[in-house]
Amino acid sequence: MRVQSQFIEMYRRAHKEMTLESVCTIMGKGITPKYVDSSSVVVINQACVHWDGQHLENVKYHNKNVPVKKRTLETGDVLLNATGNGTLGRCCVFSCPSDENQYVNDGHVIAISTDRSVILPEVLNSYLSLSDTQAEIYRQYVTGSTNQIDIVFTDIKKMTVPVPNMREQLQFVSTLQQADKSKFVGFKSQFIEMFGNHSSTPVSDYIADSYPGEWGVEDKDGSGVKVIRTTNFTNAGKLDLTDVVTRSIIEKKVKRKTIKKFDTILERSGGTAENPVGRVVLFEEDDQYLCNNFTQVLRFKDIDPRYAFYSLFYYYQMNKTYVRSMGSKTTGIQNLDMNKYLEIGIPNASDDEQSLFIAITEQADKSKYYN
Incomplete structure (x- = not known):
């Protein structure tokens, strides 16, 4: 309801x-x-x-x-x-x-x-x-x-x-x-209660690979690679892939920049008055996609990538004012300072704690708790 x-x-x-x-x-x-x-x-x-x-x-x-x-x-x-x-x-x-x-x-x-x-x-x-x-x-x-x-x-x-x-x-x-x-109401609160008192480790320490997206050139015959734009982001941390463009991008870049399952995609340029630049979405697809040059792929090591994503997702929800301060404006677009962003702390959690929180979030009916 x-x-x-x-x-x-x-x-x-x-x-x-x-x-x-x-x-x-x-x-x-x-x-x-x-x-x-x-x-x-x-x-x-x-x-x-x-x-x-x-x-x-x-x-x-x-x-x-x-x-x-x-x-x-x-x-x-x-x-x-x-x-x-x-x-x-x-x-x-x-x-x-x-x-x-x-x-x-x-x-x-x-x-x-x-x-x-x-x-x-x-x-x-x-x-x-x-x-x-x-x-x-x-x-x-x-x-x-x-x-x-x-x-x-x-x-x-x-x-x-x-x-x-x-x-x-x-x-x-x-x-x-x-x-x-729903018992899953209030994930913001649950995340704070579970991990609010934990020490943290900077995002940069968990990065296995990170790169900006590619835009390529116009694809006239529709045979190009599918490219995710920030218009495919939802504020719930999910992708809406009902309208995905295809672009012509050289094979070397396609091979280098194909997104892997459970990568986090970060909005590094864009933002609005209500939602500053810095939104993240979790990539959960099995098909081949790239993302555009307004975004950044974050691939994690030594941590469950879904837990890393949820940490960044809830950090953004709880600290929009601070995230906004990481952005600089040019021609009306907010550009994220990546060095500052990578200093964000991910709460240190055991494997069991990470798995527990992932299980809770994946079972939740997002429409009942997401504000």
Whole structure:
């Protein structure tokens, strides 16, 4: 069930826009906890807020003898992570699991209580989760660099959000509640949780071979070699080969530059305002293909090539602002600095960990989790 598609259509029809602070009765960051091993005052931190919902196995505890001077969380609050590359922007709707404990957010999590006569929390959460909204947050409401980035609280309150009519909101929430919540939802979060604390090794150390593509010359009779362009890239890391051109390329170059199964193809020139240059796709074909001169083939050694691809794919999704800084513009096209790109760290993982993550990703229904 394409819940996200339904939501996109709903908010595109919305004629009314309001600022985030005007649709919220309460919006604020949480406490600075005084941590203890166990307490009835439970702290919701960034590790608890995931794309697929709250993960309360990651809670911490605040000393109950130190008064909590800020509002406690209530079911229906929208939680938005406010700090950190890869965690900033993650959001979910809070559901209070117990009346026996007091739940509070820490200072790195923004709690949003919506005016439910205006916008339902599930609708706001879905809007904040959209890739376009996430891109807007990173582009307009974030300060800092590398891993020290934060949402500017006074600015994001002014962000405008579409407000569909209540009938459509209720219908959407009903659909959302009935939807099959695939256990593979939230791969971004899963990748961070599995490998976020691992040490890493630069991409360059794993390169067995790397070369730019070829464009050749016009192929008038259709007998040339098939060439993959960036228009064949999808944002899900897959190739769409329904429209592939053929080009006339000399045999020596064809032999040298034929792509091998499980090579990663990197977009080294191109990019858009929303998707900077640096997208990657996994080559999974058995037929002969080359790629064009806007791309770069990355062939890996000493690591499962699919794991290397997924590492780069999720790095791009979580660090678009930094990847954008690797590109320089000429005549409107972003060109990737390959030296900087090859410094990206791939999380060090055992063979078993690599195989596990590959198995999870290959079984996933991408339409249910990809933002």
